[in-house]
Amino acid sequence: MTAASSVPPLPVVDFPPTSSSTLSWGDTVDTSEGGTLLPHVVAWNLTRRCNLECSHCYISAGAWHGTEGELSTEECFRILDDLLAVNPSMLLILSGGEPLLRDDLESIAERAASAGATVVVGTNGTLLNEQRIESLKAAGVRGVAVSVDSLNPTYHDRFRHGTGALEATLAAVDRLVQHELDFIIQTSLTKGNRNELSDLVAWAAEKGAVSFNLYFLVPTGRGEGMQGLTPGENEEVLAELLSLEQEYRGRLMIRSKCQPQLMRHVLEAGVESGLLNYETRCPCGVHYCRITPEGKVTPCPYLPAVAGDLMRESFLDVWTSSPVFGALREGELGGKCGRCEYREVCGGCRARAYAQSGDPLASDESCVYDPPGDRPVVERRRPMAYGQSAKTALEWTPEARQRLERIPSFVRGVVTSRVEEFARKRGYPAVDLEVMAEVRRSMPVDFSKKLPFFLRSADGKASQSEAPDV
Ligand code: SF4
Ligand code: SF4
Ligand code: SF4
DSSP states (O other), X not given: OOOOTTSOOOOOOOSSOSSOOSSOTTOOOOOSTTOSOOOOEEEEEOOXXXXXXXXXXXXXXXTTOOSTTSOOHHXXXXXXXXXXXXXXXXXXXXXXXXXXXXXXXXXXXXXXHHTTOEEEEEEOSTTOOHHHHHHHHHTTEEEEEEEOOOSSHHHHHHHHTOTTHHHHHHHHHHHHHHTTOEEEEEEEOOTTTXXXXXXXXXXXXXXXXXXXXXXXOOOOGGGGGOOOOOHHHHHHHHHHHHHHHHHTTXXXXXXXXXXXXXXXXXXXXXXXXXXXXXXXXXOBTTTEEEEOTTSXXXXXXXXXXXXXXXXXSOHHHHHHHOHHHHHHHHOOOOHHHHHOTTTTTTOOOHHHHHHHHSOXXXXXXXXXXXXXXXXXXXXXXXXXXXTXXXXXXXXXXXXXXXXXXXXXXXXXXXXXXXXXXXXXXXXXXXXXXXXXXXXXXTSOHHHHHSOOGXXXXXXXXXXXXXXXXX
């Protein structure tokens, strides 16, 4: 079978979704198999302890925190089982504080990965020695997100409050490359490093990162008193980010975090982009949530409003019945976000609205756009988006279906529809492993050589015969 260039590019996602949702305000909650409101992505801050003390840290982590109040290993296991009973194929982000400070990190990761979750770890990278990288891999961790704010040690170390932090993190990135564990680079944007954006992206691409994520400030936690960029400056950075996203397409995914306004730029420019696979309205509380070190559930790490307490309630109860989630799912957006034609594909960052006004449904004042309010609502361009489920229309062999089920639930709908579209165009009556392999061969050349973390086999090798192919 031969590949054809007319096939649309296959979806490639990074760890946390930038901003997307699975349903419109007012849709009902359905966590059943194939339902639209599964928790597809859960970020778990396992500790407030950290060996660094960054200026912007949303969880105010630091070395002075002790283990008091942190969930024990057994409590983590119980909560994990509770989470995975709702969605075993979730993308689970184990983070902190610095999660490597927990010596049970690998046990927690292993329990989740062996139950079917795709597990990734968010770290400042300074403690990622060879032994930890190997033990994370052995536990089934599929990727690591590492923070690099600048390639200039003076800036990075001052921002992260740690002498030698950059040097340690860059050495860790080299070790990740050497040990073939996928990684993404995360950069927190400030006035001090905005001119370094293209250099950081070029460096991340050269190192072989799966993705580059640019974080825009949400003034919460220790970042509460910090000044982000002005709305006009944000607009300029988003335009630059889109231009970099286009330049590096097929080599490196580039995403904005806490700034879903990037989708407005994509749609205004009318360009092809992997970002169009996102629906996108901010996903917090819709298919994304966060668990604190003490077991509280909030809609997103940057939005501290507590939706429930997993030491007292089941995750399913919190997910389906919390008024905090209800408001995010069903409430009308206020201010300019409420009258904006991009409200369904952007919607603004709800955490920033909460930090700025105390109301998660208020407008996101970091956005420069002043919508007139009388324009037709802009809808997403692709019929299927991340987070949605797709029913299979063609026959899938048991092996192909098994391979599909290894893909995180978050992307499975998009992958299913793309594979079937591919098969239908060629007149194939069924999807088998060979069709899936052919789909993979049709991917842009760089991704077919270097698969992202969730498309690799469990041992991290992207072999033609063993790796999930789509
Ligand atoms: S931002 Fe990350 S590395 Fe920095 S203090 Fe917070 S948890 Fe630690
Ligand atoms: S006004 Fe709100 S919804 Fe519209 S583009 Fe700006 S942040 Fe997005
Ligand atoms: S609230 Fe902001 S930071 Fe949280 S998921 Fe939504 S866009 Fe991202």
